[in-house]
Amino acid sequence: MNCILGIDGGGSKTICIIMDDAAKILGRGEAGASNYQSMGIEAAQSQIQSAIHQATITALNHINNINIIAICLGLAGVSRPEDMEVIKAIVSKLQNSKDILPITWELQPSHIVICHDALIALMGGVGDAVGIVVAAGTGSIVFGRNHQRETKRVGGWGYILGDEGSGYKIAVAGMQAALKAYDGRGKPTSLVENLQQHLGLERMENLIEVIYRKGWGVKEIAALAPIVDQAASEGDKIANSIIDEAIKELVIATSTVMDHIFDSNQVVEIVSTGSIWLGKCGLRERFVNSIIDQYPLVNVIYPRYEPAYGAGLLALKALSGNW
Amino acid sequence: MNCILGIDGGGSKTICIIMDDAAKILGRGEAGASNYQSMGIEAAQSQIQSAIHQATITALNHINNINIIAICLGLAGVSRPEDMEVIKAIVSKLQNSKDILPITWELQPSHIVICHDALIALMGGVGDAVGIVVAAGTGSIVFGRNHQRETKRVGGWGYILGDEGSGYKIAVAGMQAALKAYDGRGKPTSLVENLQQHLGLERMENLIEVIYRKGWGVKEIAALAPIVDQAASEGDKIANSIIDEAIKELVIATSTVMDHIFDSNQVVEIVSTGSIWLGKCGLRERFVNSIIDQYPLVNVIYPRYEPAYGAGLLALKALSGNW
Structure with a gap:
């Protein structure tokens, strides 16, 4: 057969x-x-x-x-x-x-x-091979293809050079914000306590051991993104600003692809894939609102x-x- | 003896x-x-x-x-x-x-x-062991000690968790900005051409090989900071905004130490150490102006x-x- x-x-x-x-x-x-x-x-x-x-x-x-x-x-x-x-x-x-x-x-x-x-x-x-995929898990990339078979890729440069809006970037921003709050540079955030509790750290200084000395890679770090999501869903302002920044980056990447290969008044399906969309803090809803504001005829779907x-x-x- | x-x-x-x-x-x-x-x-x-x-x-x-x-x-x-x-x-x-x-x-x-x-x-x-050191080379840390022997450390959390204002962060921000310009998300910047030229890249995509596949570490990446400095000194707006961000972070870290262990009207010596201060784009001058604006009596010195x-x-x- x-x-x-x-x-x-x-x-x-x-x-x-x-x-x-x-x-x-x-x-x-x-x-x-x-x-x-x-x-x-x-x-x-x-x-x-x-x-x-x-x-x-x-x-x-x-x-x-x-x-x-x-x-x-x-x-x-x-x-x-x-x-x-x-x-x-x-x-x-x-x-x-x-x-x-x-x-x-x-x-x-x-x-x-x-x-x-x-x-x-x-x-x-x-x-179908027409539309835009906004993939945001450990890394991130936005890729589109139109009826004329033109393609456009934005992002996908990896955890050092890019991956804006990814789990890795959200997790790193969460840890950075917690450390800034801890050493007095930044505003207080529940991320300090939440990270310490989740990772079983006696002192915030021990985060250094976890991140640099335990052989953690990109995936292990990205797996901390739900802590930021959780804090954001509970109203933590710093966590929400990190989520807002991630959304902003995903929106910019999506609209860049949109503007390159589609008309702004075209009906286009945008599919969201990856773990980032599954959080509790309404990241996906906020992304959808922002995109539809700019492109009223697009349709953001879950993967078929x-x-x-x-x-x-x-x-x-x-x-x-x-x- | x-x-x-x-x-x-x-x-x-x-x-x-x-x-x-x-x-x-x-x-x-x-x-x-x-x-x-x-x-x-x-x-x-x-x-x-x-x-x-x-x-x-x-x-x-x-x-x-x-x-x-x-x-x-x-x-x-x-x-x-x-x-x-x-x-x-x-x-x-x-x-x-x-x-x-x-x-x-x-x-x-x-x-x-x-x-x-x-x-x-x-x-x-x-x-003397009184004053503030603002160290910014590959990494960054700000540390102070007062006459009462109280100390305060800010930053120094390493290249993933912190090192704001460091050569590593400036270099990474430069590459990210270049890739955003290249894939259509960001404003044009001479960093695209300058990075390609410096690294001998045929296409910007090859930056991925250099950064992820050649075994480059933090030091090799940080060594690209002078490209951003050079572009900033030649008036590139994106490069200058990266330098401004680095200065802002170093100023916040310094003022956090200052506020913790000194009076704002105290005569304090602040010593700048590390390669970042040696650039051509006036980073140090801009840092000094910003600090003296806040603390008129501090004195920013080179290491004795x-x-x-x-x-x-x-x-x-x-x-x-x-x-």
């Missing part, structure tokens, strides 16, 4: 969706991270292979054999020509790898789509499908020559 | 001054970094030992033998009781280490001073002596029971 693979490869896990040529899901598999830039090509390939394996096993509960005729891989950090070559080599190895399962590969080069993760998030979130399904839809488009 | 050691141990080098009991310098030695938290205790100890060795060798050109009766170590990142214990252990190992040079140790516990680097920078900078000499002066104070 002719099948299509959609793969969402990120910094924490890899998801594979297998679908038929009518976009019906036949199976789904998950594996570990597949960011080859941080973990190496072989490790990334093995995770992708594992996700595909899982997906095909579930599919083979319903069908007798699998003939893969299109594939789309949406991968974090993949945008440069050099990256494309690396991923192409991985795909060709996938095709040649022996499998005891009844799987065959019949991939024409034009039916292999390799793209960055924002595009499959847009495709999955909207259900997951990015891996979006990747499958993109592969289908490639198959129909519609990409 | 009775001698005193002053040691300035930092993240990039260790400096040892050996002086007589009239504060006259007899020798000076340099070695590598001695930040035990990042490099380990043994490596730090060996660098401190090497700096002492160099200093004593130069001193022995003038005198026949050395009897060390007081020592002060001012070390970056040392402030917690646990740190003190580690350094005390290092000092006792130093005393017991065999040396072919004619050196003896006669250290009473009260003549061993262990402190953070801001205190020796104040002591060296002012020539280096921190290692300040450490020696502190050891002398301990010796005279005046600490």
Whole structure:
């Protein structure tokens, strides 16, 4: 049976969706991270292979054999020509790898789509490759594509150079504000006590140990964003100003994409993805109000499908020559 | 001959001054970094030992033998009781280490001073342990001490949690502003071209490789601050707003220390140390104007002596029971 693979490869896990040529899901598999830039090509390939394996096993509960005729891989950090070559080599190895399962590969080069993760998030979130995705989790990026197939990306420069409005930035701003309150530079905020309590710190000085000496990375720090969200939802002014700043950055990034590739009076779907939108302090509502103020006809939606399904839809488009 | 050691141990080098009991310098030695938290205790100890060795060798050109009766170590990142214990252990190992040079140790516990680097920078900078030091290089910290021996520290929370007004923060703000200009969010700035040129980037996207994939650390990033300074001195508005923000942070930190331990109408010496003050764009002048606006009687000075000499002066104070 002719099948299509959609793969969402990120910094924490890899998801594979297998679908038929009518976009019906036949199976789904998950594996570990597949960011080859941080973990190496072989490790990334093995995770992708594992996700595909899982997906095909579930599919083979319903069908007798699998003939893969299109594939789309949406991968974090993949945008440069050099990256494309690396991923192409991985795909060709996938095709040649022996499998005891009844799987065959019949991939024409034009039916292999390799793209960055924002595009499959847009495709999955909207259900079509037109609109804007505002992704804000550990990091942040805003990406849009219009009917003329023009694209515009804003942000996504990572935790040092950008990621404005992300969980990482909110968490760092929260800690900075708490330390400023603590050492007398800033206004009092409940963030001081909340951070100490959450992290079990005897003194605020011990935050240094947690952040610099315990091998914490971007994800661990970003995971503190809910403390700022919680404080904001309880009315803490400093926490709310941090959330306001995050919203402002997400609005600027979104309107930059909007102004570049859409008319301001166009009906455009904007899909919000990522953990930041799930907070209690009304961040999403405030974002939506601010965006609709500027662009009355846009529609901010929650994702309709997951990015891996979006990747499958993109592969289908490639198959129909519609990409 | 009775001698005193002053040691300035930092993240990039260790400096040892050996002086007589009239504060006259007899020798000076340099070695590598001695930040035990990042490099380990043994490596730090060996660098401190090497700096002492160099200093004593130069001193022995003038005198026949050395009897060390007081020592002060001012070390970056040392402030917690646990740190003190580690350094005390290092000092006792130093005393017991065999040396072919004619050196003896006669250290009473009260003549061993262990402190953070801001205190020796104040002591060296002012020539006395009263005043405020505004240190802004790769990182930043403001530290003050008054005649009543009360101290106040503001900032110094490191590159993630703080270091407002530092070279690292100025450099990061410069790159963020350049990327915002580049992706359409921000106003145009010459920082885009200047960064590309300086780093030899074909496209601005390649900045990601430089910052995340080349193993760059805080120091390498902070070393880009002069690009922002240069652009500001040439009139670039965005670069100037970054410099203004840095000045604002340094002024807030300084006035916080001032308000905590001094009267606003007191004559206080404020010593500026670190690379940030050496720029071309008038950062120091703007800082001085802003501070004198608030505190007409303060006097912003350049360092009179280096921190290692300040450490020696502190050891002398301990010796005279005046600490």
